[in-house]
Amino acid sequence: MALSDYTGIVRRRWLIVVATVLACTALAWAYASTIPTVYVSTTRMYVSMATGTSVNDSYQGGLAAQQRITSYPYVATGATVAERVVDRLGLTMSPGELQGKVSATFPPATTLLDISVTDSTPEGARRLSRAVSDEFAQLVAEMETTVIGAAPAARASVIDPAPLPGAPVGPNTKRILALGVIAGLGLGFLLAFLRDRFDPTIRTxxxxxxxxxxxxxxxxxxxxxxxxxxxxxxxxxxxxxxxxxxxxxxxxxxxxxxxxxxxxxxxxxxxxxxxxxxxxxxxxxxxxxxxxxxxxxxxxxxxxxxxxxxxxxxxxxxxxxxxxxxxxxxxxxxxxxxxxxxxxxxxxxxxxxxxxxxxxxxxxxxxxxxxxxxxxxxxxxxxxxxxxxxxxxxxxxxxxxxxxxxxxxxxxxxxxVPARTRRFPQPKKLRRTQAEPDLGLAYSP
CATH class of the missing domain: 3.40.50.300 (P-loop containing nucleotide triphosphate hydrolases)
Known part of the structure; x- marks a missing residue:
């Protein structure tokens, strides 16, 4: 089919396209309204190693910290930290539910760790993020202590405490509505094509x-x-x-x-x-x-x-x-x-x-x-x-x-080709023989 064929389908079936776009947009808006509002608060932590005073000791300590940082996100989002936070704050949610709210990432080639926690309120997100970071730091100190009473080999310190979120991160209503419009256009064009394809009307x-x-x-x-x-x-x-x-x-x-x-x-x-x-x-x-x-x-x-x-x-x-x-x-x-x-x-x-x-x-x-x-x-x-x-x-x-x-x-x-109905011009008065009617050239269906 040529491009003109597709444009002809759109002209004939534009109501189907418009109705489908409106329907998909309405469904996208309805879906977005069911998604709860979510706030996120992030605590940034720095992981360091206990080393000597020489440059070589510091270098070795940095490499050791980078090696450990790859496993710390699993510790921060693990069940142990979640259980401690639930007990500490007296939360009604289970440790598993809290784990679903916690995520941890680290920038490549650094010893920084970002712990993010989501909640339905900005205050709740900040409180949970700070509690998780505190319990994570305590657990790291316990894990990295090899001799009772000695200093831990690694330490996780808070360098950027969790702030109070100023705006929710979800739902992204504009993005959902945009996807609804795009889906409506695609589905509308498909329905218009199918409707035209199986329409028995003779058009050409x-x-x-x-x-x-x-x-x-x-x-x-x-x-x-x-x-x-x-x-x-x-x-x-x-x-x-x-x-x-x-x-x-x-x-x-x-x-x-x-x-x-x-x-x-x-x-x-x-x-x-x-x-x-x-x-x-x-x-x-x-x-x-x-x-x-x-x-x-x-x-x-x-x-x-x-x-x-x-x-x-x-x-x-x-x-x-x-x-x-x-x-x-x-x-x-x-x-x-x-x-x-x-x-x-x-x-x-x-x-x-x-x-x-x-x-x-x-x-x-x-x-x-x-x-x-x-x-x-x-x-x-x-x-x-x-x-x-x-x-x-x-x-x-x-x-x-x-x-x-x-x-x-x-x-x-x-x-x-059908056109707008146009009446013939009024003819002159006819005589019974050799009359002179006036028939317009424009036809009307």
Missing amino acids: PQQLGRSVRLPVLGTISRRNTDAAKDIGHLRAQITAARGDRDRMVVMLTSFTEHSNPCVAARLAKALADTGARVALIDADTSGEGVTGRLDMQSYPGVAEWLRDQYPPLTELPVWSEAGVSVLPLGSADERTPDLLASDRFAGVLSGLGEHFDYVFVAAAPVLTDAAALSLSAHCDATIAVVELGTTKAPRLQAAADSFAKSGTGLVGAVAT
């Missing part, structure tokens, strides 16, 4: 082609400048498909649950711009077709002609900006879907084919009206219109399978 032309197993004839972009190029490319394919035939009938039907008649209108205009004679039929009984967009509901159309063979097909309103003749839906009733699937509609197409080079049929979505399957049998080619970002793969495959089973001429699909 490549996904569309794999789902319907048909060529993607073009993608109608959001921007009008790009859309004009896309329509031009689609127009070239339709022109090539017509070949030497006198006329070509193309049906467009939406593979989503709502109509998108503007693709048919744009394509009809693009072909009319080349000088071709183009007719556009509104066969969309859902009420979302070209008729409503052009405010032509009061004019007779294909519904009346199928019932009464009226009005004459030679008297059609004209979209003057494009030079496209429009046959509106007319006054549809419960019989209209059946009549659209009958041979009468084939007669409409035959009649128009005598006067036009291209006839476009804007049908209702096949998912909501099966009439598109029957209409397709009367057309030379059928094109599926699929809106990217809202169409689910199972629904898309169901629509494609319905065409495959009926054996109709589904030749490919056109992808549209």
